[in-house]
Amino acid sequence: MLLMSCNHLFYYPTSKVYYDFSSFPHKAHEFYLSSSYDETKLHGVKISGRTKDFSEKKEKSMHPILKKIYETKEKRNIFKGKTLLLYIHGNAENISSHFWNVAWIIPFGIDVLIIDPRGFGQSEGSVHHENIGRDMSDILSWAIKEKKEKSYENLVVFGQSLGGTLLLKAIEREKMIKAVDLIFIDSSFLSYKEMTKEKIKETFLLWPLFPFYKILISDEESPQKKNFISKENLPFLLVSHGREDEIVPYHLGEKLFHFYPAEKIMWPIEEGNHIDIFMKHQDKYRWDFIYLLEEKLIFKNNH
Numbered sequence: 656m657l658l659m660s661c662n663h664l665f666y667y668p669t670s671k672v673y674y675d676f677s678s679f680p681h682k683a684h685e686f687y688l689s690s691s692y693d694e695t696k697l698h699g700v701k702i703s704g705r706t707k708d709f710s711e712k713k714e715k716s717m718h719p720i721l722k723k724i725y726e727t728k729e730k731r732n733i734f735k736g737k738t739l740l741l742y743i744h745g746n747a748e749n750i751s752s753h754f755w756n757v758a759w760i761i762p763f764g765i766d767v768l769i770i771d772p773r774g775f776g777q778s779e780g781s782v783h784h785e786n787i788g789r790d791m792s793d794i795l796s797w798a799i800k801e802k803k804e805k806s807y808e809n810l811v812v813f814g815q816s817l818g819g820t821l822l823l824k825a826i827e828r829e830k831m832i833k834a835v836d837l838i839f840i841d842s843s844f845l846s847y848k849e850m851t852k853e854k855i856k857e858t859f860l861l862w863p864l865f866p867f868y869k870i871l872i873s874d875e876e877s878p879q880k881k882n883f884i885s886k887e888n889l890p891f892l893l894v895s896h897g898r899e900d901e902i903v904p905y906h907l908g909e910k911l912f913h914f915y916p917a918e919k920i921m922w923p924i925e926e927g928n929h930i931d932i933f934m935k936h937q938d939k940y941r942w943d944f945i946y947l948l949e950e951k952l953i954f955k956n957n958h
Contacts, residue, residue, distance in 0.1 A: 739811070759933060791821045
């Protein structure tokens with residue numbers, strides 16, 4: 656109990672609604688997914704990237720991020736609604752606040768799926784480290800099922816910060832991993848113990864806890880390399896991390912990159928801070944990501 660209760664310190668959920676999805680110019684469908692573990696209802700939203708699901712009536716109230724994309728019109732709808740992107744956010748707030756990390760990609764013709772684990776946003780239940788891990792496995796399995804049932808050609812899974820750690824653990828457990836075409840992990844880490852060690856080192860008042868962090872924090876829910884090495888058909892992995900990240904140190908992102916035993920690439924974000932890859936840097940990494948998806952998904956499917 657002590658181990659798991661200390662791991663709870665990683666989570667800071669809120670139930671506040673930061674953005675009303677019904678005001679988004681593309682069609683948004685809100686739903687609830689039942690946990691396979693205890694039937695807890697998990698709140699999610701799926702936003703269509705298809706041109707036919709765009710409402711011109713809402714265009715005037717569009718967020719500046721989207722206005723810029725629609726004004727350029729470059730490569731708009733290039734993915735034609737044939738790619739589904741599952742986004743897993745980090746340890747705080749909920750999907751309505753993290754939505755803008757992926758909203759910009761929708762006009763390119765990519766459907767976006769975002770689901771809160773228990774205790775976050777409008778999802779039922781309360782935060783529990785082990786059960787959130789189970790929720791993530793359910794969420795990934797549901798996205799794979801959605802790919803098959805809705806005949807998507809590609810499934811991209813994207814986790815940021817703690818969401819990347821949880822996503823990798825879900826990938827480790829998933830039997831149908833071949834259905835995932837590309838993994839993207841940003842500003843993340845592998846080990847809860849190592850992350851705790853970094854936070855203790857940064858905070859003078861926590862130094863007395865240093866001899867005990869390995870006992871107080873469990874790595875039971877951390878991704879295990881031996882399980883990845885034994886898996887076949889692992890997808891391509893993109894790892895990005897800001898060199899100036901003040902939350903998760905850059906070297907933990909490097910360690911995550913070297914951990915993965917299949918095809919991969921790492922983007923070091925110069926002057927990048929925590930999860931700001933798509934929100935700053937003069938849009939460079941938005942376009943780099945679109946070009947990478949073209950190379951790995953569209954060109955692959957045309958050969």
